[in-house]
Amino acid sequence: MSEQMTEEITGEQIAAGKRAYELDREHVFHSWQAQGPFTPMTVLKAEGSYVWDGEGRKLIDLSSQLVNTNIGHQHPKVIAAIQEQAGKLATIAPQHVNDARSEAARLVAKHTPGELNKIFFTNGGADAVEHAVRMARLHTGKHKVLSAYRSYHGGTHLAVNITGDPRRFASDHATDGVVHFFPAYPYRSYFNSTTPEEETQRALKHLEDTILLQGPGTIAALILESIPGTAGIYLPPPGYLEGVRELTKKHGIVYIADEVMAGFGRSGKWFAVDHAGVVPDLLTFAKGVNSGYVPLGGVAISPEIFETFRERVYPGGLTYSGHPLACAAAVATITAMEDEGMVENAKRLGEEIIGPRLAQFAAEHPSVGEVRGTGVFWAIELVKNRDTREPLAAYGGSSPQMNQVVAAAKSAGLLPFANFNRLHVVPAMNIEDDVLIEALDRLEQALAVADTFVQ
Template sequence: MNGEEIKNTLKKYNLQSWSKQRNINPISIEKGDGIYFWDYDGNRYSDMSSQLVNMNLGFANKAIADAIKEQVDQYCFVGPSYGAESRAKLAKKIIELMPDNMGKVFFTNAGAESNENAVKMARMFTGKSKVFSRYRSYHGSSFGAGNLTGEPRRYALEPGVPGFVKFFDPYIYREAIDFESEEVATKYYLAKLREQIVYEGPDSIAAIVLETITGSNGVIIPPEGYLPGVRKLCDEFNILLIFDEVMTGWGRTGKMFGFENFDVKPDIVTFAKGVTCGYVPLGGVVVNKEIAAYFDDNLLSCGLTYSGHPLACAAGVACVNYYEEEDILTNVNKVGKILGEKLEVMKASHPCVGDVRYIGLFSAVELVKDKKTKEALVPYGKDSEGIMGKILGELKERKFMTYTHENMILIAPPLIITESQLEEELLKLDEVLGIIDKDYI
């Protein structure tokens, strides 16, 4: 097929996620290389969101492709109860990268499945039912993960499953209180969370689930001491702490896992995305040694046909090796520093930019109508005039490809991006922010 035939066939036969189907207009992709991809007309686009914040190593990584091909030549699939070398190697590598309290990994196919199975394990292990998660969170859209999710994408699942309890992010920029320091903010948010735990009944709460850094809902970075404080609350009330590392894992924040930035050890970690960079779907749940030992003599009531798929695990081994051998974290920290500096300049120079948040190569630009009042460019959960879609269209015209959520523009390029590539792309973003200043403020 040519590009037009692919597009028309998709529109006729395929349902596209998160879209009203009538006016979708997918770009048909012919090839990709590094941070770039091309359509069938030869137009080159820059992938400034790593697709869905998963293609950390970009397109056409030969090491990953060769590992998949080698596994294909051996066999493509054996069931989860059989021994597969790629599965064994990847499980060992993952545990070696984790803190010393972690024990074993259960493989899934994606982030949503990882979070659902983490909740199941927490309930089985503790014998308790309630699970806390935050309002500004996204943990997946399948039924269990969708109930865990806090933002508007959960609405289609409601009325929801009993036992899922929501609490508020430490979202200092949007807080009505003017905190004098991050430490003061942390004290406030932890006190409110502790109060809610007491009101819900600690003996009924199995786990608190957090995106280590809130992802699509604004790259909200926890204030100083917040995550260790949540850890202390979990210890006090015998609650498991689960970190969703689906986006922040595998080098995105400048550490292999996001929680490493905050001096805290979780009980359970979920991952997906960057473990294979999307070359083959894979996710997983890592549990601590105590939970792992519990399932030595108690049934692990979790199962998936494709758990630890050999092709996916082969891709995972190649990815993890590449992160380490090519010293990807050094590049993330070096180029991420430039990203932060450039975003701060944009914040200072554009009336439409209320805040910028960044860590490693994970960042968001929060758009406002008024810097003093912090009125969001579009109301939460509503964009009746399609303003964010129009902004996305301006970026797309400049071949700067990313996505928006609420009043945020996400910038999370592949971790292999160079300084010169980043600077070239940020000029396009700066130009579009100027248009927003003129047309929407």
Template sequence: MSKIELTVEEIKQYDREFNLHSWSKQKGLNPIAVSKSEGIYFWDYEGKKYFDMSSQLVNMNIGHGNKKVIEAIKEQAEKLAFIAPSFAVESRSKLARKIINIAPDNMQKVFFTNGGADANENAIKIARMFTGRNKIFSRYRSYHGSSFGAGNLTGEPRRYPLEPGIPGFVKFFDPYIYRAGINFKSEEEASKYYVNMLREQILYEGPFNVAAIVLETVTGSNGVIIPPKGYLKGIREICNEFGIMMICDEVMTGWGRTGKWFAVENWDVKPDIITFAKGVTCGYVPIGGVIVSKEIAEFFDDRVLLCGLTYSGHPLACAAGCATIDVYEEEGLIENAQKMGGILGELLEGLKAKHTSVGDVRYIGLFSSIELVKDKESRETLVPYGKDPEGIMGKIIGLLKERGFSTYSHENIIIVAPPLIINKEELIEAMDIMDEVLDIVDKTML
């Protein structure tokens, strides 16, 4: 039977007629029809090449078309495409062992999920079972997924359709120093302020009620907000004081994105639970997971773990994960993220100094953001929070894509997070496009 091929027009037509696109009004959408991808690039059907400067959704860490991972998937599919989670299978056993070997040394076991949202769902279930408590703290400027439990963890407006939500979910504020309105003398002073505020809030909620504090190690799409010195250690101390589980969401920041296997390593902090997804397979096959400490793992030796998913530890995904970790190690991608991150930081600082529209830049490894403002002195945002009636940010992203720079924005922030395989020449060439577009923003949009 011959292979059915669609024309570009048919691809776009069927997309409009039969697909619902996430986070979008459906009318008027005109997504790029992608024909192929390789390395840090993808191409449309007209042959136009795009720099993938957000690694799609900050997940294509090893880039597109990696042959080692593709071959691992093929080999596993021919040997054993699926078996239920209750069986032991080679690829699942190998991946779990690889993950524990590179995770912080207090970690012991992995529960596999389908992605990041259900990793966070199961992490809060585990924390509640382990502690016998019900309240879960998470931050306002956060995104942990859009399923019901993960959506209640989420603090930003994408949680609104889930409200009224699940009882026991409590929000606190991120250490967003750029917009704090307080002139802190140092990062340590800022950390002390935010940690003390959180501790007081926990006292009012009743520490004996609080099962977990959940936080993105580095706040992701809501601004790439990097924790100030001492902040994560302060959170760890609060958790130790009150017997609260510290859960770090490393769905975006894990797997080398910040120049370490897991972002917590940048601050020498050991959480009780780490959630992951994205970069473990870089989207070649979906998978996520929950890494738990030795203490939690031992707790469930004699108690039933009330967590389960049909595709937990899917053999194809685990085979892809094993091969992906090998790619990180063999190609030195963690080290490259550190090296290229230094270059990216210099380029971003140059943009901040040059452009009147750039209020702040934040970066760690190859995870960064550009915050756009109307006025640098007042720090007034380019678009009001939660509102962009003129579609200004969409226009800016469109200008970038027209020139072959693909990324996304959130509020008044542009994400820059290229694949970890990027080299210096590619990085400079891509950021020259950003420079050109910011010139237009300076001249026409302020």
């Protein structure tokens, strides 16, 4: 047995995990995978910032799964709330009032910017995006949606077409009214910018040119991840979000802030738009709202758009909208975040531990092209050459070199988050300082492997 085998995992658990793996490969169809060569990792247990794999190895979860377990695994207050709710009211149709949904809506509205005080609950982020776009189209009577390249907005039909990364290619037939524009991305600028100020100015000019050439009278909405997540955690340069907000107001376009990954404390503020003081017309959320314990997402709605549907029927809904178990988990999660100061802690972890250590990585490892982030939301760009910025894996895929880096991270006892040529540092907001420091030490072992590929 592996040296990392722990006494916390029994032989019976490992045997059960092997049976689960056999059944998985026999019956489960996995998302975003070619099914044949896929060898998924079995998870036997998770607690706090740790997971135990099918062999009983204890790994530090530096991924927060899909960047959604914002308060870590198995938080006792959230588990207790789910159990209590199941004993009281396990499910109810969405047309009926239930106290868990009402309180969850109050708590979400408490933290959303401006007057986004009306909450429509969905099952996750993709359907939140779908409904936000539907609301915008009905509110404006227009159809087109502007979305940035290098973005991700979900896997359902419209959401994946709104997405600006290669995952949309197989479904994109240019029939869904989506128009993509180039984002502000200083490290890999599409505008040949040499400063953040230039990037903001040129990216906003490009966006307004796109609006004018498409016709403002045809555009219902602009959707933008406040800080793009899987697309690279590239922070908007100063003034960019403010400029986007002004353009949408100027041209009568609904501004949808996608906060599915960046929201609920991950950036060191409750929502990433708070860094810029921007208030959108609609805000989509999911993931961190209840740390992913039960599927939940939603749309926070401005007074103007709410008024459109005060007397007019909104033609949309879902059986599990505001499901009691999911909402009870949200109430407990948000309350725990408030009581335990997790958002403030995320900010501190970014400023005092992650940011300085990643800056050290950039100074000492030639494979590190750039590090960037805020709170517990960071990315490391790996390159073959710092001068040319040639990525360690091509856009849209992986590479043998990148696979070796990820394997080295796992061998060091990490569960990493990797996408294309990047490693993301996205731990829970309440990870212990010493565990985070240990995780970064282990991550540096993987960077030593990446350095061997520098040309």
